[in-house]
Amino acid sequence: MKIQFYNTLTRKKETFIPITDGKVSMYTCGPTVYNRAHIGNFRTFMFEDILKRFLMLVGYEVKHVMNITDVDDKTIKKANNENISLKDLTNKYTRIFMEDLETLKILPAEIFPIATEHIDNMVDMTNSLIEKGHAYVTDDGSVYFSIKTYKEYGQLANLDFDNQIQTERVATDEYTKENPKDFVLWKSWKEEDGKIAWDSPWGKGRPGWHIECSAMSTRYLGDHFDIHCGGVDNIFPHHENENAQSRCSSGTPFVNVWMHCEHLNLEDEKMSKTLGNVFSVPSLIEKGYTPESIRFALISSHYRTKIAFSEKKLTESKKAVHRINEMYNRLKTLKRSGTSLPNEYDDFIAALGNDLNTPKALGILFSYIKAINKKMDICSISENETAESIHFIENADKIFSLLNGSERIPEKISVMILKREEARKNKDWQLSDQIREEIKKEGWVVEDASDGPKCYKV
Numbered sequence: 001m002k003i004q005f006y007n008t009l010t011r012k013k014e015t016f017i018p019i020t021d022g023k024v025s026m027y028t029c030g031p032t033v034y035n036r037a038h039i040g041n042f043r044t045f046m047f048e049d050i051l052k053r054f055l056m057l058v059g060y061e062v063k064h065v066m067n068i069t070d071v072d073d074k075t076i077k078k079a080n081n082e083n084i085s086l087k088d089l090t091n092k093y094t095r096i097f098m099e100d101l102e103t104l105k106i107l108p109a110e111i112f113p114i115a116t117e118h119i120d121n122m123v124d125m126t127n128s129l130i131e132k133g134h135a136y137v138t139d140d141g142s143v144y145f146s147i148k149t150y151k152e153y154g155q156l157a158n159l160d161f162d163n164q165i166q167t168e169r170v171a172t173d174e175y176t177k178e179n180p181k182d183f184v185l186w187k188s189w190k191e192e193d194g195k196i197a198w199d200s201p202w203g204k205g206r207p208g209w210h211i212e213c214s215a216m217s218t219r220y221l222g223d224h225f226d227i228h229c230g231g232v233d234n235i236f237p238h239h240e241n242e243n244a245q246s247r248c249s250s251g252t253p254f255v256n257v258w259m260h261c262e263h264l265n266l267e268d269e270k271m272s273k274t275l276g277n278v279f280s281v282p283s284l285i286e287k288g289y290t291p292e293s294i295r296f297a298l299i300s301s302h303y304r305t306k307i308a309f310s311e312k313k314l315t316e317s318k319k320a321v322h323r324i325n326e327m328y329n330r331l332k333t334l335k336r337s338g339t340s341l342p343n344e345y346d347d348f349i350a351a352l353g354n355d356l357n358t359p360k361a362l363g364i365l366f367s368y369i370k371a372i373n374k375k376m377d378i379c380s381i382s383e384n385e386t387a388e389s390i391h392f393i394e395n396a397d398k399i400f401s402l403l404n405g406s407e408r409i410p411e412k413i414s415v416m417i418l419k420r421e422e423a424r425k426n427k428d429w430q431l432s433d434q435i436r437e438e439i440k441k442e443g444w445v446v447e448d449a450s451d452g453p454k455c456y457k458v
């Protein structure tokens with residue numbers, strides 16, 4: 001099948017062809033673990049989850065690497081402010097991050113490399129950049145990348161050099177697109193770093209943020225891989241710099257497709273730890289929103305459009321999730337046969353294959369649900385259609401994961417309901433009552449209605 005993704009580097013949709021047939025190598029920038037990740041961060045991680053699940057569903061073997069940034073300007077500052085070790089701080093927030101990923105049913109990466117366990121790889125890459133003339137050492141023992149040595153610098157972020165004053169170098173990890181500068185690969189030790197330092201050929205110091213991802217992606221995915229993702233704020237300077245470092249150190253292409261997710265906003269402002277306008281996963285769960293409704297709220301907009309986040313959006317999402325679960329459970333009480341998928345499923349997959357158009361795919365799914373519900377209401381659904389509908393919902397759920405574990409009728413109960421329906425058809429009321437009791441013992445209630453049995457969790 002033809003898959004197209006929008007590539008930030010070329011600013012157009014391109015047909016996706018993996019480097020190795022049947023396999024996809026994918027690197028996604030992970031969290032900086034100095035704080036609990038907020039729902040804006042999880043928008044980006046959710047987009048990456050949908051992308052990965054889609055590629056898996058259409059048959060690719062995906063190798064997904066997500067780094068954990070446990071040393072940078074922000075982590076050091078927070079550890080020092082709180083007077084705890086960097087390791088204690090970052091271990092705590094890494095653990096919390098993993099818990100939140102699990103709550104939101106985001107599939108774990110195959111590898112979660114931790115930056116401080118890869119300092120050697122970062123030093124090696126920095127060395128190779130010095131040897132190749134792309135980096136230089138300053139008097140204080142820091143190392144900088146010289147952006148003028150890479151003529152394609154600025155291509156990813158689409159920098160307009162004509163209207164910029166390119167000044168000195170920059171030692172901080174973050175700065176704006178308005179003034180690109182030589183950026184730091186290795187930072188010499190400063191008093192504010194306290195005990196946080198590693199030895200290097202240039203003296204005591206620590207890596208810059210950007211080299212961390214270049215070194216870790218190369219270590220696990222090689223010099224050249226398929227997809228690199230992040231939020232749009234990662235484009236500059238982080239990904240621009242990663243691209244420059246990796247391409248200059250290896251001399252080969254680096255990433256085939258760069259994909260970036262737009263921001264989740266709260267009242268027109270980017271949700272960010274710095275601004276403090278954040279919602280965490282547990283705070284939303286405490287308010288009574290399920291992981292599935294949070295998932296829906298994050299995936300019902302296309303990944304390249306902004307999301308205006310609100311509790312109203314979550315309440316609407318809850319209703320949509322309920323409709324899917326209700327329809328699925330209804331189907332599971334009916335007799336079915338066959339293994340095929342409906343034609344609508346092809347449209348659903350095609351929508352996702354067209355730059356991961358989740359709103360369109362969900363639209364197709366909901367129109368289908370509406371049509372099938374109508375058929376069920378008048379008891380005119382065939383066994384084949386029932387089976388097709390179940391397969392469609394279950395396949396869609398491999399990507400969206402909106403079926404709610406606790407509400408979803410398990411296969412065992414579904415089989416018991418069908419047996420009971422058979423008994424009722426044969427007017428074997430004793431057997432039918434006996435099965436109803438057995439179903440009850442399993443924690444489910446079955447009621448008979450004119451359009452078929454209804455089954456609920458007690």
Ligand code: AMP
Pocket residue numbers: 029030031032033040041042043044045229230231232233234261262263264265270271272
């Ligand atoms: P950080 O922990 O700040 O490095 O961010 C982790 C990921 O979340 C990065 O890919 C960011 O681009 C992304 N991100 C940060 N804020 C938002 C937001 N408000 N909406 C969507 N993605 C975001």
Ligand code: ZN
Pocket residue numbers: 028029030213238
């Ligand atoms: Zn990164």
